[in-house]
Structure formats: C-alpha cells, structure tokens
Amino acid sequence: MAKVGSVILTDLVWTWFLRQLSLVRSADIPGWVWVVLLWALMAFPAASIRGTHYEEGTVIGLARGAVEEGYWLSPHLYGVRFVERPVLLSWLAAGVGKLSGGVTVWSARIPHLLFLLAGGLMVFNLVLPHARKAPAVFGALCWFACPMVAQKFVTAEPDVTLSVLLFGAFFLWWKGVVSGHVSMLRWVSIAILLAAAGLTKGPQPIAYFTLGVGAYLIVKRRWGDISGFVFSNAVAGLAVAAWYWAVVNPGDVEGWMIHSRLSEGMTIMQWFRDHLDFAISIAMVEWLPGSLLLLPAIIAITRNTAGKEEGDLLLAVVLYALTASLVLLVWPGGVATRYAMPANLPLAVLSGILFDRWWATRPWLIGVSNTIVVGISTSLIVLGWVVMPLAPDAFRQSKISAQTIAAVRGMAAGPLYVLKSNGNENVLAYVAAPIRMVSLDEIEKLEVPAFVILSTSQLSEIAAQKPGFRAIPHAVLSKDPLIRIFEVQQK
Numbered sequence: 001m002a003k004v005g006s007v008i009l010t011d012l013v014w015t016w017f018l019r020q021l022s023l024v025r026s027a028d029i030p031g032w033v034w035v036v037l038l039w040a041l042m043a044f045p046a047a048s049i050r051g052t053h054y055e056e057g058t059v060i061g062l063a064r065g066a067v068e069e070g071y072w073l074s075p076h077l078y079g080v081r082f083v084e085r086p087v088l089l090s091w092l093a094a095g096v097g098k099l100s101g102g103v104t105v106w107s108a109r110i111p112h113l114l115f116l117l118a119g120g121l122m123v124f125n126l127v128l129p130h131a132r133k134a135p136a137v138f139g140a141l142c143w144f145a146c147p148m149v150a151q152k153f154v155t156a157e158p159d160v161t162l163s164v165l166l167f168g169a170f171f172l173w174w175k176g177v178v179s180g181h182v183s184m185l186r187w188v189s190i191a192i193l194l195a196a197a198g199l200t201k202g203p204q205p206i207a208y209f210t211l212g213v214g215a216y217l218i219v220k221r222r223w224g225d226i227s228g229f230v231f232s233n234a235v236a237g238l239a240v241a242a243w244y245w246a247v248v249n250p251g252d253v254e255g256w257m258i259h260s261r262l263s264e265g266m267t268i269m270q271w272f273r274d275h276l277d278f279a280i281s282i283a284m285v286e287w288l289p290g291s292l293l294l295l296p297a298i299i300a301i302t303r304n305t306a307g308k309e310e311g312d313l314l315l316a317v318v319l320y321a322l323t324a325s326l327v328l329l330v331w332p333g334g335v336a337t338r339y340a341m342p343a344n345l346p347l348a349v350l351s352g353i354l355f356d357r358w359w360a361t362r363p364w365l366i367g368v369s370n371t372i373v374v375g376i377s378t379s380l381i382v383l384g385w386v387v388m389p390l391a392p393d394a395f396r397q398s399k400i401s402a403q404t405i406a407a408v409r410g411m412a413a414g415p416l417y418v419l420k421s422n423g424n425e426n427v428l429a430y431v432a433a434p435i436r437m438v439s440l441d442e443i444e445k446l447e448v449p450a451f452v453i454l455s456t457s458q459l460s461e462i463a464a465q466k467p468g469f470r471a472i473p474h475a476v477l478s479k480d481p482l483i484r485i486f487e488v489q490q491k
Contacts, residue, residue: 031133035124035140039117042144042377046384047109047154051396056108056156057425062090063103068433074247078428078437080420083247084259086240088200089158105429108156116153119143119164119345122171127352130310135359138373139352145376146344148286148337153380158200159341165197167345169209169232170320177222177316178309187228194236203240204260206233207327208342212320219315261333271334278328278335286337289369290347293354294318296365314353317346401477402430408474408485409451417443417452422483444469448488456482 052060058077065076075082075090092111097103120140127136143149149160169190176182190209198206210233217225244256266274283291301315321343328335351369358366388395405427409416415434418424423437443452444466452471454462462469471486 031137032124034137035120039120042153042380043113046388049388049392049395050154051398052105052426052429054155054157057429059090059108059156060429061425062087063093063097066094067097067103078435080437084255085202086199086243089161112156112160115161115164123348126349130353131356135352135356138355139348141373141377142348142351143345145373147288148341148344150376150380159338162197162200162205163342163345165193166208166342169193173213182225182228187232191232191235194232195239198236198240206236208324211323215319215323216316274334281337282340287347289372290351292369293351297350317349321346398426399430401427404475405431405485412449414449414451417450446488450488452486452488454486
C-alpha cells in the first residue's frame with residue numbers, strides 16, 4: 001500500500017512539474033527579463049556570502065582611502081600612495097560609500113554587479129534583431145558564464161567594469177551605424193565611455209575599441225566616420241593623460257612602465273612561454289564558448305553567407321575581439337589572460353547569432369557550446385544557492401580573520417599597523433580604521449600602544465635590530481607562514 005501511495009505521489013509531482021514547465025514555456029516573458037533573472041540567480045546569495053578575494057580588497061582599500069582620508073585624485077592604500085593606474089571602480093565604490101555612510105564590500109560589489117548585468121543586456125540587445133529570443137538570451141549567458149567572468153562573478157575587480165565600458169562605446173557606435181549615421185552626439189558619448197574605460201585601468205585597453213572599430217572603418221571604407229572616431233579617441237586620451245599629469249611624481253614613469261609590462265627584463269624564452277600560455281589559455285578555456293565558434297565564424301564571414309546587416313555585425317564583433325588580442329599576443333612584456341576579457345562581450349554576441357543560425361546545420365558545434373554555457377551557469381547557481389549556504393565559512397576566511405583582529409583590538413585602543421610585504425587587503429577590507437601599511441623600520445619606531453600584524457621571522461628581525469622591542473602575541477591569523485597579531489607595548 002505504501003509503495004502504491006509513493007508511486008501515485010511521484011506521478012502527481014511529475015505531472016505538476018511538467019505543467020509548470022509548460023506554463024513557463026508558454027508565458028510571454030520578455031527576453032531581457034530572463035537575462036535579469038539569470039543574472040540574479042548567479043549573483044545572489046553568493047554576493048552576500050563570499051568573502052573578499054583576488055584583488056577585491058585592494059579596490060575596497062583604495063575606496064576607503066578616498067572616503068576616510070580624502071585621497072580622491074591620488075589614490076592611497078592604507079596610507080601608501082598607489083598611482084600605478086587610475087582606479088575608477090574604487091572611486092565608484094567610494095561614491096557609494098559616501099552616500100551610504102561608509103565603504104563596505106557592498107560599496108564595490110553593487111557597481112560591479114550592475115556593470116556585469118549591463119554587459120549581458122547589451123549583448124541581448126545586439127543579438128535580438130538577428131535571432132529569436134532564446135538565442136539572444138543565450139548570447140547574454142555566454143558573457144555571464146564564460147570562464148574568465150564566471151570565476152569573478154561576484155568579485156569586484158576592475159576588469160568587468162573596463163570590459164563593459166569599452167563595449168558600451170562599441171554598442172553606441174554600432175547603433176549609429178545601423179541607423180545610417182553616427183552623429184556627433186554619439187561620438188561625444190563614446191568619448192566619455194572611452195575616457196571612463198581609460199580611467200579604470202589605464203589607456204592601453206582602449207585599444208580594443210580603437211583597433212577593432214578602426215579596422216572595421218577601413219575594411220568597410222566608412223571614411224565619413226573617421227573624424228568622429230579620431231575625436232572620441234583623442235578626447236579619451238586627453239582625459240586619461242590629464243590624470244597621469246595631475247598625480248605624477250619623480251620616479252612614477254618607471255613604475256608605470258613596469259605596470260604596463262614594458263620594463264620586466266624577460267628573456268626570449270620567458271617571453272615565448274608566457275605568450276604561448278596566454279594563447280592556449282584564452283583559446284582553450286577563458287574565451288569559451290566563443291573561441292569554439294570563432295574560426296567557423298571567420299570562414300563564414302569570408303564566404304559572405306549571411307545577410308548584409310548580420311554579416312556586418314559579425315565582422316565588427318570579430319574585429320573588435322581579435323585586433324587588440326593579437327597585439328597582446330606579441331606584446332613585448334608579459335601578459336595575463338584577464339587583459340583579454342574585453343573580447344568576451346563581442347564573442348558573446350557572435351555566439352548568440354550563430355546559435356540561431358547554425359542550430360540545424362551544425363548541431364554538434366552548437367550542442368557543445370550550449371553544454372559548456374549551461375554547465376558553467378548551473379555550477380554558478382548551485383555554488384551560490386547550495387554549496388555556499390551549506391559551508392559558508394569555507395568561502396569567507398577573510399571575514400573570519402578580520403573578526404579575529406577586531407576581537408583583539410577591542411582589548412585596547414590603538415591603530416593597526418601592517419607590513420607592506422604581508423598586508424592582506426582582503427582581510428583589511430573588513431577591519432575598522434585606522435589602518436596603516438608601513439615598513440619594518442617604521443614598526444621599530446612605533447608610538448605605543450599599537451597593534452601590528454607580523455610573521456615570526458619579521459618579529460625576530462625587529463628584535464635583533466631593537467632588543468627592547470616588546471610585542472605580546474595574540475591570535476594566529478595564518479599558519480603557513482605563521483602570522484599573528486601582536487600588541488606593542490612600552491618597555
């Protein structure tokens with residue numbers, strides 16, 4: 001009897017599920033709503049559980065320097081001047097923090113997540129005129145779920161901000177092309193977006209727009225757009241140059257050369273291995289599924305098998321994705337795969353269009369692409385909705401360490417000093433001010449009482465230089481290497 005009841009219940013549940021699925025399929029839900037819903041599923045609740053990681057703590061620390069200490073134009077990271085590049089995402093986080101009463105992790109993550117969503121909506125909007133609703137949503141998913149973006153979906157780093165600003169300029173330009181004329185107002189708007197992109201990570205990434213769109217203008221002989229194109233790039237270049245001019249100090253130029261990977265002293269073999277790894281990584285992993293469709297798309301473009309407007313868009317996105325990426329491939333210094341993130345947005349547009357076009361003629365290619373995107377999307381949703389809630393401490397070690405520091409500092413008043421060499425910005429993002437990054441020599445001269453974070457070897461080095469240095473060990477923050485928070489007291 002129990003078995004019969006179980007079978008009946010199973011049939012009822014399955015019938016209900018099929019009915020709900022049928023209702024969803026039959027519902028006339030706008031495609032952009034699906035994009036927003038999928039973005040929300042991947043972003044939340046992960047964004048509230050995941051502790052700061054990668055370079056997120058640096059973004060937040062620079063924002064705190066602006067709000068807490070007034071370092072807006074010339075960024076400072078806990079008292080240390082940080083002008084290797086402009087930091088638009090940190091400025092945005094500082095603005096949010098100023099309005100909300102203080103910089104928090106959410107101050108940085110809210111702008112980051114909104115940029116991420118904006119990228120998906122732009123991809124959807126470009127694909128939709130050439131495909132059905134489902135392929136346009138698929139194109140947006142190709143942006144959300146490409147490996148390069150997926151691993152940092154809720155992590156506020158500047159690469160997503162940069163990529164979306166640059167693609168926003170491309171989006172405005174292409175809408176003008178489709179309308180038959182790129183107006184001066186559009187070129188002014190494009191200049192603003194390019195300037196903002198340059199103020200996110202420096203001028204070099206603007207090349208994705210400059211080289212990609214410039215190549216299209218030459219190939220299609222759109223000479224009438226050259227003046228607006230030059231104007232927008234010149235305005236952006238001047239805006240970025242103005243920031244560098246405003247903050248420059250003696251010795252900064254050498255630091256900028258190092259940051260641009262132009263002064264690393266790499267050997268030929270080191271350069272070759274670095275660039276080979278870059279090429280393999282973006283082709284085999286980071287650009288998926290777009291990289292899987294790229295070569296067949298190029299062949300289709302050369303054969304001119306698409307309609308004029310669709311073929312022109314495919315040509316534009318391929319040039320946008322490839323031209324600057326090819327420059328990275330021969331860049332004289334080292335390169336990292338994240339430098340090629342701006343290519344993922346045009347590749348997502350490519351994927352959405354070809355998903356609809358090749359669904360029947362090349363099902364194996366579209367099937368593999370679809371499997372990759374669905375697999376990564378599902379992984380993000382399961383991670384955020386199941387794995388993280390079940391084991392939250394495994395994903396917020398930086399916050400737990402910060403709570404340990406706060407507990408120790410509650411014992412006595414005093415600032416927190418951290419060595420520049422072992423300061424963990426992801427932990428410091430949660431620690432209350434005042435915080436200072438200092439050198440070993442400066443720790444020896446501290447006015448007490450104060451709290452310092454030191455490794456065992458660093459404490460021994462200070463003790464050897466200053467025998468009267470007295471530091472009481474408190475909590476362990478890291479075991480490999482052994483790092484503790486100490487309370488420095490008078491002799």
